[in-house]
Amino acid sequence: MSYSDSLDLAISNVKQQTTLMQRCLQHGRLMDALKHSSALLTELRNPHLLPKQYYELYILVFDALSALSAYLVDSGNVSGDNNGSDASASASAAAAATHLADLYELVQYAGNVVPRLYLMITVGTSYLRVPGAPREEILKDMLEMCRGVQNPMRGLFLRYYLSQRTKQLLVEGDTPEALEFNCQFLIANFIEMNKMWVRLQHQGPLREREQRAKERRELQILVGAQIVRLSQLVDNNVEIYAAEILPVVLAQVVQCRDVLCQEYLYDVVCQVFPDEFHLRTLDTLLQTTLQLNAQTSVARIVLTLVDRLNGYVQRLRDNDSDAHIPATVFDTFWEHLTKLNEERPDLGLMEITGIVRGLMTLSLTWYPDNLQNIDKLLGLAAQKCNDEGGAERDPESVPRLVELLAAPDASEGEVDARNDAQQISHNLASATYYYGVITQCPSFIELLVLLDAGAQVKVVARIIECFVSVQAEKPATLQIESKDQLERLLRVVEPLVKSGAKQDTVTGQLAQEQLAKFCHLIAACLPASREYSTVEKRMEALLMLKNVYHRGGRGIRHTYPAIITCMWREIRRCAVYEVRIRGKRDYYRNLNKQTFKYVARCISDLFNVCCGASSDGSSSAAATDLVYKLNLASAALADELSLEEIAYNFFSEAFAVFEDSLSDARSQWQALVSMAQTLQKTRSLHVENYYSNLAVRTTLHGSKLLRKQDQCRAVYACSHLWWATEIAAIGEEEGRTETFFREGKRVLECLQRSLRAADSLMDNVESCELMVEILNVCLYYFIHGEEQTTHVGVGYINGLIELVKTNLRSLQMEQEQEQEQANANGNGATVAPRYVMALDGTYVQVPESNNASSAATQTKLKDISINEMVRVPVEHFQRTCTYIENQRDIDARFQTVVL
Structure with a gap:
């Protein structure tokens, strides 16, 4: 009998023959049942079936033969369930054994080998259930007879059938x-x-x-x-x-x-x-x-074994069992990896790094305190990378190398699923690992420098982010205990320093950001260390950091400010020690002076490197502005600590930057305003005419600005330099403090000079607007001082008001003429937008409602009508007049002001 032509026909035939077999068994016709069994087994001879099809057919056949096996077992009562005497049971068992033995011989005469062997196994396994059956002989015989099928598919399923049938036998x-x-x-x-x-x-x-x-x-x-x-x-x-x-x-x-x-x-x-x-x-x-095939993935095999052993340790720990950790497990893997690298030079960097990655995880799981194992593995990866000409020769290996350096455990991808406590614990473990590897494993640096710039930045940025997050949660976690540890940490950030020099790239910008974070991180860690418990030692560490960052070229524009800020922090600490420790006041004061010299050196380096000729003019201008402001901030700090000479030197340096490097008119005006704001708050410079010299110099520069409107605003801003106001933070109070630096004549001179500048403007609208601004300044001095001291009296204010009125009348004439023209053209009914004048003379449209966008749109002068321009000083003057009227109820002096 042959097999069917298709799977569907084969399945139908198997089901049909199975039904016929079961009917024969129900009527006790065993021979007929065996004939039908042989017929359904013939379908397994089909050589055209795919594995899935063959397996589907095999399941149907297995179920059918299971029914036959159950009948053979039950008919012989070989299960031992006999209610008769022992002699009767023995006789029954012997008869069953004889019957099954004969049947076992009989089925071996089936015509085709596949049905013959399936039936032999079915009957033979039933025979094995008989007590006293020759198990070893039958098992050997069935195993040997299976050699009769050499077709791979049919033979595989036949032996699988033998395995299933003999499972309990x-x-x-x-x-x-x-x-x-x-x-x-x-x-x-x-x-x-x-x-x-x-x-x-x-x-x-x-x-x-x-x-x-x-x-x-x-x-x-x-x-x-x-x-x-x-x-x-x-x-x-x-x-x-x-x-x-x-x-x-x-x-x-x-x-x-x-x-x-x-x-x-x-x-x-x-x-x-x-x-x-x-x-x-x-x-x-x-x-x-x-000894495996050269194409076999050894890494996959080793990593499977590593994962299993790691799971073993983790399961023991989860069950609170005493984990017996053999000391030689890593050594065995290491010897194998070394030998594999020697005997299989064909294994690429990807394969080796994969194994190294797995063994790092194993070492951290089994021996978390032994970082020498990590050093060995990283050293091997670095050697393999060098042997293959660096990571550039094999870009696909770069992510693997990054993992070696930046992923301490295998659960890195599960971080997002953790709660806050687990996240903190994970970060703490990662930071501890990173710090240990960096300070104890020289191979870490060796491998890091072999990566490309982008990969280096990625690794170091990740480490710094981990350090920063841990420092924020647990400040005492990272402690730099020696100069050697600090040097190793600084070596790690050197790739960032080089990348930071490329400011126009995303990698460079990321590097600069991380370097600034790293600086603050180091400064925060130092006070908790015994090695760096003194100000001198911490300054030594900051200078080491400065020397490393200096290699970043123009990148120091973004990194030096962080170092300078940390130096300022040490200066303030030193000032506190100066007050608290009486016996060392001179010592700490001298130390502060030396630290200010370091700050000055950093600012000087910034200027020399970043403020010279550059293809990026905006970058150079931004660096110049930064240097200027750092000088001002340093001067303010020195003044706060009563170091007047140092403060004066920093102000002088700021003026030098202003005079030599600030050429843009707008930048000059903003710089002078910043100078006036900083200088006006100083208190220690009133010796040796330091303050007067600086105030005169600021005012003089203001009067020499290119644009008249800038001159006007700068000079009336400088008038405040001659009229000090209280600083509550240092205990000053108006009316009680008698040491305020005030010279009313200089105030009036500044106001008069600014008025002359405003009056000389050719633009009548802007000139009138500046006069209103000067009027407001005059009212400030009129309120906060007597006429005898400020020299700003009612007569001067009335004269200024009259001058503003005169100018406004001329402007309103122009406004009326334009309105008449607009009416003649038929567009006079439109509602004109409202504008105000910005400090640079441009007009800014005021939003029409509170819900409008807060970002005002600047409009060019040519787009605004005279009518709208005139409204700016008019409305401003009206607000000032309203203020004066309100003040009459509070201050009787305002009764004499004529509106």
């Missing part, structure tokens, strides 16, 4: 002999199945090789099931596993020379046998990988 007993026989039986079946599975790749034409590989993956579970059976059989007997099972399995792995087989069987061995078995045979498992 091997030789009984716990004796070594029984265990050895059972193991040999399963091993022999596994060997043959594996050979057939490997031979499947050679079926069909070469163009279908990929399809064959896919089919083999679908069938691999049949082979793996045999190893699972072996693991269940040996239980915890590691001796027989090491002596009988593992050598045979590994021999098959090596001999087959098949990549799919080698990778799969290694994976199965690692997964199904206990962890203790792997620890006992670790050296054997690893040494065998040296």
Whole structure:
């Protein structure tokens, strides 16, 4: 009888023959049932079925033969369930044994080998249930007879059927002999199945090789099931596993020379046998990988084993068990990796780094305090990278190398799923790891410098971010205990310094940001260290940091301000010590003076490097503005500490920058306003005419600005330099403090000079607006001082008001003329927008409602009508007049002001 032409017909035939077989069994016609069984088994001879189709058919056949096996068992009552006497039971068992023995011989005469062997196994396994049956002979016979099928697909499923049927029927007993026989039986079946599975790749034409590989993956579970059976059989007997099972399995792995087989069987061995078995045979498992096919992924095999052993330790810790950690586990892996690198020079950087990554995880899991293991692994990765010409030769390996340096544990991708407490704990562990590796593993730097700039920045930025987050949560976590540790930390950021010099790239900008964070991080860590518990030592550390950052070229524009800020912090600490420790006041004062010299040096370096000729003019201008403001801030700090000479020097440097490097008119005006604001708050410069000299110099520069409107505003702003106001933070109070620096004549001179500048403007609208601004300043002095001291009296204010009125009348004449023209053109009914005048003379439209956009739109002068321009000083003057009227109820002097 032949097989069907299609799967559907085969399934239909199997179901039909199964039904006929069951009917025959119900009527006790065993021979007819065997005939129908042989007929349905014929469908398994079809050589055209795909693995999935064959498996579907096999399941139907298995169920049908299970019914036949159940009948054979029940008909012979071989289960031992007999209510008669012992003699009767023995006789029944003997008769059943004889019957099944004869039947076992009979089915072997079936016409086709596939039906014959399936029936033989079915009857033979039923025979094994009879007490006293010759188990070993029957098992050996069935195993040997299966050799009759050499077709890979049919033979694989036949032996899988043998394995399933004999699952509970091997030789009984716990004796070594029984265990050895059972193991040999399963091993022999596994060997043959594996050979057939490997031979499947050679079926069909070469163009279908990929399809064959896919089919083999679908069938691999049949082979793996045999190893699972072996693991269940040996239980915890590691001796027989090491002596009988593992050598045979590994021999098959090596001999087959098949990549799919080698990778799969290694994976199965690692997964199904206990962890203790792997620890006992670790050296054997690893040494065998040296004999595998060159295309087999050794990294995948080793990482599978590593993951299993890591899980073993983690499970013990989770169960609060005493984890016995062998001291040689890492050494065994390390020896294997070293030998693998020597004997397999064909293994690329990707393969080696993959194994290194896994062993780093293993070392951190098994020996978290032993960072020398990490140093070895990183050193090997660096050596391999060098041997292959650097990471540039193999760009695909760069992410792996970054992982080696920047990912201390295998759960990095799960960080986002953690709660806050877990996140903090994770960051703390990561920071501790990073700090230990950086300060104790020289190979870390060796590997880091082999990466490209972008990868280096990525690694170091991640480390710095981790340090910063931990420092914010637990400030005392990171402690720099020695100069050597600090030098190692500084070596790590050197790649960032080089990348930071490329300011026009995203990498450069990220590098600069991280370097600034790093500076503040170091400064925050230093006070908690015994080595850097003094101001001198901390300043020494900051100078070391400065020397490293100096290599960043123009990048110091973004990094030096952080260093200067940290130096300011040390200056303030030193000032506190000066007050508290009486016996060392001179010492700390001199130390502060020296620190200010360091600050001056940093600012000077910034100017020399960043404020010279540059292709990027805006960058140079921004750096110049930064240098100017740093000088002003340093001067303010020195004045606060009553270091008048140092403050004067910083102000002088600021003026030098202003005179030599600030050429833009707008920048000059803003710089003078900043100077006036800073200078007006100083209190220690009133010796040796320091303050007067600086105030005169500021006013003089203001009067020399290019644009008249800038001159006007700068000079009336400088008038405040001659009229000090209270600073509550230092205990000053108006009316009680008698040491205010005030010279009313100079105030009036500044106001008069600014008025002359305003009056000389050709633009009548802007001139009138400036006069209103000067009027407001005059009212300020009129309120906050007497006429005898400020020299700004009612007469001067009335004269200024009259001058404003006169100018406004002339402007309103222009406004009326334009309105008449607008009416004549028919567009006089439109509502004109409202404008105000900005400090640079431009007009800014005021939003019409509170819901309008807060970003005012500046409009060019030519787009605004005279009518709208005139409204600016008019409305401003009206607000001022309203203020004066309101003040009359408070201050009687305002009664004499004529509006």
